[in-house]
Amino acid sequence: MQKYNLRNSDVVSGAILAALGAYIVTQARFWNYYNPDGPGPGFFPTWYGLLMIGLALALIISTAMKPKPQEQRKDWVGTRRALITWLTFTACVAVMGVLGFRLSFALFTFLLVAFVFQRTLVTAALTAVGATAAFYIVFPVLLGVQLPTGWFGF
Amino acid sequence: MDIADGLLHGFYVALQPTNIFWCFVGCLLGTVVGILPGLGPAATISLLLPLTFSMDPAGGVIMMAGIYYGAKYGGSTTSILLNIPGESSSVVTCLDGYQMARKGRAGAALGIAAIASFVAGTVGIVLLTLVAPPVAAFALRFSSPEYFALMVLGLALVVLLSGPSLIKGLLALLVGLWLTSIGTDIFTAQARFIFGQAPLLGGIEFMVVAIGVFALAEVMANIDGGEESQMLPVPRGLRNLLPTWEDLKACRFAFLNGSVVGFLIGVLPGAGGTIASFISYGLEKAVSRHPEKFGTGVPEGVAAPEGANNADTGGALVPLLTLGIPGGSSTAILLAALIIWGIRPGPLMMQESPDVFWGLVASMYIGNVMLLVLNLPLVPLFAQLLRLPTYILHPFIFGISIVGVYGVTGRLFDTALLAGFGLLGYIMTKLKYPTAPLILGFVLGDSMERALRQSLMMSQGDLTMLVQRPISAVMLALAALVLILPLLSYFNRARVRALAGG
Numbered sequence: 001m002q003k004y005n006l007r008n009s010d011v012v013s014g015a016i017l018a019a020l021g022a023y024i025v026t027q028a029r030f031w032n033y034y035n036p037d038g039p040g041p042g043f044f045p046t047w048y049g050l051l052m053i054g055l056a057l058a059l060i061i062s063t064a065m066k067p068k069p070q071e072q073r074k075d076w077v078g079t080r081r082a083l084i085t086w087l088t089f090t091a092c093v094a095v096m097g098v099l100g101f102r103l104s105f106a107l108f109t110f111l112l113v114a115f116v117f118q119r120t121l122v123t124a125a126l127t128a129v130g131a132t133a134a135f136y137i138v139f140p141v142l143l144g145v146q147l148p149t150g151w152f153g154f
Numbered sequence: 155m156d157i158a159d160g161l162l163h164g165f166y167v168a169l170q171p172t173n174i175f176w177c178f179v180g181c182l183l184g185t186v187v188g189i190l191p192g193l194g195p196a197a198t199i200s201l202l203l204p205l206t207f208s209m210d211p212a213g214g215v216i217m218m219a220g221i222y223y224g225a226k227y228g229g230s231t232t233s234i235l236l237n238i239p240g241e242s243s244s245v246v247t248c249l250d251g252y253q254m255a256r257k258g259r260a261g262a263a264l265g266i267a268a269i270a271s272f273v274a275g276t277v278g279i280v281l282l283t284l285v286a287p288p289v290a291a292f293a294l295r296f297s298s299p300e301y302f303a304l305m306v307l308g309l310a311l312v313v314l315l316s317g318p319s320l321i322k323g324l325l326a327l328l329v330g331l332w333l334t335s336i337g338t339d340i341f342t343a344q345a346r347f348i349f350g351q352a353p354l355l356g357g358i359e360f361m362v363v364a365i366g367v368f369a370l371a372e373v374m375a376n377i378d379g380g381e382e383s384q385m386l387p388v389p390r391g392l393r394n395l396l397p398t399w400e401d402l403k404a405c406r407f408a409f410l411n412g413s414v415v416g417f418l419i420g421v422l423p424g425a426g427g428t429i430a431s432f433i434s435y436g437l438e439k440a441v442s443r444h445p446e447k448f449g450t451g452v453p454e455g456v457a458a459p460e461g462a463n464n465a466d467t468g469g470a471l472v473p474l475l476t477l478g479i480p481g482g483s484s485t486a487i488l489l490a491a492l493i494i495w496g497i498r499p500g501p502l503m504m505q506e507s508p509d510v511f512w513g514l515v516a517s518m519y520i521g522n523v524m525l526l527v528l529n530l531p532l533v534p535l536f537a538q539l540l541r542l543p544t545y546i547l548h549p550f551i552f553g554i555s556i557v558g559v560y561g562v563t564g565r566l567f568d569t570a571l572l573a574g575f576g577l578l579g580y581i582m583t584k585l586k587y588p589t590a591p592l593i594l595g596f597v598l599g600d601s602m603e604r605a606l607r608q609s610l611m612m613s614q615g616d617l618t619m620l621v622q623r624p625i626s627a628v629m630l631a632l633a634a635l636v637l638i639l640p641l642l643s644y645f646n647r648a649r650v651r652a653l654a655g656g
Contacts, residue, residue, distance in 0.1 A: 009585050017325050024332055024347075031344050038611035041339035041346055044603040045332070052328045059321045078378035082580060085377050089370075089552055090573045097566050101556065109549040116377060117545035131549050135557070143205070145561045148569075 010063040018056035024049030085116050100150030106132040157287055160504065164512030168520055173213050177517045180217035181524045184224020188244075189232060189539050190547070195225035196483035196593075197372050200364035201554050203491055204562040211495040212509045216517040218491055222484050223275060223467040223518065226427060227525045230267035230460050231537060234260060243427030243463035246435045250448065250455025257451050261395040266453050267460040268529040269397070270409055272522055274461030277413035278420065278468025279518045285421075286504075286515075290476040293501035298612065299619060302605035303626035303633070305598050308423040308479040309591070310633040315422075315429060316588035318650045320640050323591050326582065330595020331602070333358055340604060353567045360490045362568050363596055365555045366575025367582070367589050368483065373551050374580040376544065395530055397453060405457035408438050412461020419462070420469020423481035427466040431459035468518070475499055475511060479598070483590045486597045 024045050032040030092108035099107070106128040114124035139145040167173060187198040199218050206214035229244035234251035247267065254263035296304070313323035336347045337357030348354040397405075412434045419430035438458035439448045448455050473479040478500040480486040492499050497507045504511050529536075555576075559568050582589055613619035621627040640646040 013585050013587070017329070020329070020332070027347060031339075031346065032342070034615070035342070038341075038615070039607045041342050041344040043610075044606065045335055045346065048328050048331045052325065052332075055321050055325050055328070059319075059325065062321070075378075078380055079584070081380065082374040082378040085374055085548075086370075086573070086577055086580065089576070090570075093556070093566070093569045093573050096556075096569065101560075105549075105553055105556070108552065112549055112552075113545045119545055123545075127546060127549065131546070131553065134550075135553050139557055139561075145205075145557060146564065147557065148560055148566055 008063050011060050014056045014060035014063065018053050018060070021049045021052030021054075021056055024052065081116050085112060088112060088116075096148045096150065098150050100152060100154050101147035102132050102136060102154055103150065103152075105135065157283060160287070160508065160512045161283060161516060163508055164514070164516030165519075167212055167509050167513030168216065168517035172210070173216050173513065173517065174520065176209070176213040176217040177220050177521050178524055180220020181224040181227075181521050181528060183217075184221040184226075185228035185525065185528060185536060186539060187221065188225035188228020188230075189536050190542075194368065194372060194484075195222050196364070196487055197369040197551075198225070199484060199487045199491070200361060201369050201551070201558050203361055203364075203487065203494075204558040206491070207494065207562065211492075211497055211507075212513040214495060215488070215492060215497075215510055215514050216521075218488055219471075219514055219518065220521050222488065223464065223521065224525055226275075226464045226467060227268065227271045227529050228536065229463070230271070230456070231264065231533060232540065234263045234267065234456070235537060236540065243431050243466070244460070245428065246431045246459040247456055249435070250451050250453075253449065253451030254453070254456065259451070262397045262401055262453065263451075263456050264533050265395045265397045265530060266401060266405060266456045268395075268526055268533075269402070270405065270412055270457040270461040271464040271529070272526040273409045274413040274416055275464035275467065275522045275525075276519065278417045278465035279515065279522065280468075281417045281465075282468035282471055282518075283515055286472055286476050289472060290501040290504055293477050295625065296501070297623075298605045298608040299623050299626040300629070302602060302609055303620060303629035304477060304479060305602045305605065307629045307633040307636070308473070308481070309594060309598065309602075310636040311423040312481070312594050313591050314636050314640065314649065315426075316591050317586065319586070320637070320646075322585075322587045324637075326587050326589065327591035327595040330592040330597075331599040333363060333592075334596045334599030335603070340600065341607060351567075353565060358571065359559070359563055359568060360487075360494075360597070361562060362559055362571045363575050364487055364490070364593060365558055366572045367579035367593060369551055369555050370572070370576030371579025371583055371589070373548050374576065375583050377548065378580075378584075395533060401453040405453050407441070408434075408454040408457035409461055411437055412458045413465045416462035416465025417469040420466035420481070421472050422469075423473060423479060426470070426482045427463035430462040430466045434458040434462035471514075475503055475514075476501060478601070480594060483593050486590075486593050490597055 028042040028045040028049060031042035033042045033046060034040055088108055088111050092104045096104045109131050110124045110128035113119050113127045114121055140147055168177065183198065184195060187195060199221050202221070203218070206217065226243060230247050230251060233244040233247040234255050237248050237252040251263045251267065254260065309327055313320060313327055316323040332347070336354055338345055338355055345355055415434040415437060416427070416430045419433060420426070435455065435458050438454050439445045442448065442454065470481045470485050473481055474485045474489060478489065478498070480489045489499055497503065497510055555572060556569050559572050560566070579589055582592070609619060610617070621630060640649055
């Protein structure tokens with residue numbers, strides 16, 4: 001008997017989008033669907049929310065009914081590198097209010113070059129200092145663009 | 155103002171020293187990002203958009219457009235020298251361009267690409283100059299129902315051509331519509347989907363979404379890919395970059411084919427340079443006396459797609475400037491930029507903002523000449539950019555993303571959102587969800603909701619009004635056709651084959 005193809009990224013993403021559609025429709029119910037002078041704030045979200053649920057279910061069903069493809073080796077190394085980059089960037093953004101742009105960006109560049117691109121610590125440190133200095137010279141000094149400052153005043 | 159007067163006025167604007175400078179900067183940056191694989195024009199325009207807010211709108215749009223069409227010139231360099239397309243629209247150039255380079259004819263291939271880009275790009279702008287005024291005049295008949303129908307048709311075409319899965323394209327579009335709903339309702343001031351966060355009351359800034367989904371996601375996808383390629387040597391000296399007379403003779407039909415096909419495909423929302431280049435290449439091969447030689451390094455195989463992806467730019471600006479409907483990611487960002495500068499793209503743009511409209515058109519003639527001059531003798535210099543290590547380039551893109559967002563909003567909250575949209579864009583790329591419908595949904599969602607609600611106010615809630623007016627009825631019927639036809643397996647197979655370039 002053919003097993004349903006449920007452990008699949010399209011099924012998972014479809015389920016998430018169906019949940020998002022359900023959330024949109026539920027929220028839209030709290031707002032007027034129709035006012036005396038025309039459609040209210042709930043009108044448009046109700047329709048695209050319903051459409052989203054319908055399409056997400058169609059994606060889930062059409063994927064689940066397909067025969068399970070041959071197992072393919074996934075490149076988790078690349079994905080891990082990309083996600084580590086994102087996590088480092090997010091951490092840099094999170095601490096920017098405390099450390100300011102210069103320190104947090106230098107830290108981010110150092111970690112990215114040293115651990116994601118696997119260059120030597122010296123190369124990473126030089127790149128971090130050079131990139132931060134370049135940003136400082138171009139944006140606040142030459143262009144007058146403000147960068148986030150932290151508790152230390154820079 | 156008729157076309158000749160408009161164009162004269164445009165040249166007066168475009169030839170101002172500051173505007174020539176911005177045009178040059180745009181063309182130079184466009185060439186650079188076109189050459190660098192993994193950094194596209196959409197990402198670059200979104201990154202630089204915040205820096206242009208203090209500029210004169212004409213100068214700003216001239217520079218942004220320079221990046222857009224300049225990237226098309228630069229995209230061929232990596233296709234020819236590395237067998238890696240700098241832009242998606244240069245994919246097909248790899249087929250014959252790289253083979254020419256392997257045979258020691260890299261210079262001729264680069265020269266043909268530059269000349270084809272110049273010829274077709276210029277023809278595309280001439281056609282834009284001639285076609286835009288009558289289209290705008292026709293669009294003056296449009297009211298809210300027609301605008302709503304036009305946006306539905308445009309988005310349907312974008313979804314149709316965005317990738318193999320129509321459902322994923324539609325879902326990406328709906329997520330874009332949802333994101334644009336976040337904030338305060340335009341008619342009733344009702345807060346929607348703000349999750350209790352006061353900064354979301356004003357909605358999500360366009361740059362946050364565009365930079366996150368394009369720039370950050372592109373860098374993450376590059377880091378995920380992680381492969382570096384060997385570059386073939388570039389001959390030095392202008393003489394070695396000029397194609398022979400035989401090459402040019404062989405390419406004469408390809409120049410014409412690329413120009414016409416590129417412009418016509420460019421006008422269609424969603425189609426873009428990639429599809430134009432594939433169709434033009436296919437047509438060139440079909441009419442060739444030696445189709446079997448395509449893929450082995452024939453000059454026509456470089457000229458046709460390179461011409462098409464440059465003529466596409468002129469075509470893509472027709473719906474953007476005359477109807478306010480962008481056909482792809484880069485034009486969606488240009489639309490957002492124009493709106494931020496207080497300019498309303500659409501049928502009245504020529505009257506309301508002649509400096510920007512005609513200045514932009516005229517600047518493209520100048521920009522094309524600049525690009526030819528830049529690209530022919532300076533290609534060996536530009537090719538050196540390919541030696542720039544990614545571990546230096548990528549942190550810079552992250553840094554510019556933060557500066558771009560923070561510089562405009564002044565809120566760290568938006569940089570946190572930026573990180574979120576970067577992850578969203580990367581996940582979409584990994585799961586093969588197209589990002590263009592999301593960004594177009596985000597850009598057009600607000601206008602679409604407004605047009606629909608205004609239409610229903612006009613008709614006192616009667617939805618049939620949308621199909622009772624002839625223009626909107628035709629456009630909605632076409633949109634339905636565009637979305638229903640792929641349900642038939644024959645049409646869907648043809649669509650997927652066309653998207654894959656087969």
